[in-house]
Amino acid sequence: MVTTRARGVRPSRGYRIFQAVNAVVLTGVVVVTVYPFLTIVARSLSDNAYIVAGKVNLVPRGFNLTAYRVVTSDPAFWTSYRNTVVYTVVATIVSIVLTTCYAYVLSKRHLRGRTALVGIAVFTMFFTGGLIPNYVLVTSLGLKNTVWAIALPNAINVFNLLVMKAFFESLPVELEEAAAVDGLDTYGTLLRVVLPLSKAMVATMVLFYAVSFWNSWFAAFLYMDRQDLLPVTVYLRNLIVGATDATQTGGGLGADDVVQSAATIQSVTIVLTVLPILAVYPFIQRYFVSGILLGSVKG
């Protein structure tokens, strides 16, 4: 007791209240966000009958792994899973390279035409060509049914670009000056000085891009004409939305069309789809924690 008091300043009352409130609110947020996911996990391990009866919350009822066996034995699931991995990796690499280059260039105040270049990027934030012109463009470039239809049109996310540009701008000019004095050209500066100092930034961007490509389905849905090219998100969407929509369209549908995709199967697919991207977070986290510019500029 005595030592603790001696060591630090006693936190003020206001600060302690703030901490308490903080803890309560954040715990609430955690519960709200984690609960649905845990429910899905519980459902994926339960017997379908209990789910239908509304008896599954956080604890699986009628525990079994049949649904996992069913889903993992479906070759179409693994094909789409592989597609998702390939699309995510390729698209993320392309995106990171392009975004970094663009952002680094834009961060240099002495660049001529910088305003115009920023303008072009920002313009696309507010205006798009529209669905059909985009489709015609991608199709006539021959990108349809290739990974490039997914990777190229969405390669640069302007928001990410601006964040990255702001980050590069905040780097001390002296560092790059020092690099120039030591004989590095622009590329050398970027690769050997700036990027190693931007690990946290790049990691964040990788995470942003990877998550968004992993979760995206629309581009693939639009530009892929064959079932074996579709990512797992489309597979999942068809399973879930298809199951509800078929009954929604109503009277005209033949009995063959009424989809009966068991609740367990849906949950299993959700769990298997979310798991890998969830596993990425802890690995990237460590870049956030370690300091960014510790000791690079002195005095």
Next chain:
Amino acid sequence: MVQMSRRQVLFATGAAAVVSLAGCGDDTPDKKDLDRNRDGAMEKYGVGDQFTATAPVTFSILYNNHPNYPLKPEWLFWSELAKRTNVKLDPVAVPLSDYEQKRSVLVGSGDAPLIIPKTYHPQEDAYVSSGAILPVSDYLDLMPHFKDKIEKWNLGPEMDTLRQEDGKFYLLPGLHEKPWQEYTLAVRTDILEQLNIASPTTWDEVYAMLKAMKAAHPDVYPFSDRFGKPNPAGNLLNMLALSYGLGGAGWNYHATSWDSGAGKYVFTAASPQYRQVVEFLHKLVAEGLLDPETFTQTDDQARQKLASGKSFVISTNAQTLVNDYRPDIAKINPNARLKKIMFPIGPAGPVNPASRLENGVMISSKAREGKNFVAMMQFIDWLWYSDAGQEFAKWGVEGTTYTRDGAGKRTLAPDVNIVGLNPKGTKHLQKDFGFANGVFAYGGKLDLVQSFFSPEEMEFQREMNGRQAAPWVTPPPAPLTDDEREQTTLWATALKDYVTQNTLKFALGQRPLSEWDAYVTELKGKNAQAYTDLVNKAYERYRKNHG
């Protein structure tokens, strides 16, 4: 920046050009001149003939990929189809979940496959003005089976409902010999027996039954319904309105409905029949007979309530009864029994409210220029409209997937299963063979349509087919011009939202029914009258121009 937007303009013009070019095909003067399009076509092809292309041909087709039986290239369906017709289909596989959106993009960009199935009227309306879709009614001479069925089954009036402003139709619908009403109510018969009441036949009896159930089980809402999305209580409203003689309510919502008595179109949600429907719903809710959550809950929630005994009545079709409700409840309450009751009769009398038209096939206008055009139309005619083609699409290959006895009754092969008809079968007719596929197999003769039905369902259909067809199934054509369609689209959303909102308010008692007249006036303020007038004008115009 300048260059960029210029490029965008270029592509936009390009897209527009594609669309308008496609439109030109329609205006070629020699519409009947098909000499350049006869490659692969049969010289003589008539009713009862097997279509076989004289040379191997390939047609692209938009394929609605069902999650329950995902497309497989090795299906017997494809190989046998090629063997019989010499046609190879080249499918563009689109997930069922977003089929309509992809179809719009493909048609809009001029990149659509030649054959575009699974189109529900009036979805084709949107594509008509662009000229991207072929006016198929011009080419019916190439389709003997289609024409034959229309004639034999007197489907003329039904076909007229598809006609556009130019008097043509752009969709080849699925044709049924008899109407097929799928939806009605499922009721817990063990509760009926306990209470000693007969299975209800009219909505009044349904009301009495619910009242008796409530009296015996005061703590439950006896009726908690599903099929409530995207239109709240979509199926219930639709069924009720149909029994009251109104065509366009609930999930079948249309702003205007045909009033056969008055001989004109009326605004659906302002009609006296709609008022009666709403009053009936209000009565059910007010007396605690209908779960108020019916209007907002998901299908799963309604299923859960039924399974756990928190409700006794729910909307159903033949499939949901067998696949959902019975297995759900069997594990929880082995004594519970559920039955599909006859479609309840309302003031409109005993009618069969189902249409004899199904979803159908659109043809891309590009096909008309192709050298295989005639062969393609003959092929479509054979596969979708000939008895042999329909049987093939549904049952597969005789001797492999099914057998026929002397009386013509079909039986699945011992190792083949579908809809639980042959539980011992290890292979699935849809998943492993590609037959009974929603893209290719629908409609047809009564005995074919009913060939997968359970005895229970057969009884239901027998009774329903004894009822006369409802007049609103074949409203007279009232096709709008492009400008009119644009105008009504602008009004439609606000009107529909307002109708939905107030239907719920009236039903749930949040707005007293005494305010009905005020509500009708409010609708007029949102152009309900103008909308109805426009439709009636279109109806008169069509009658004058096309007799």
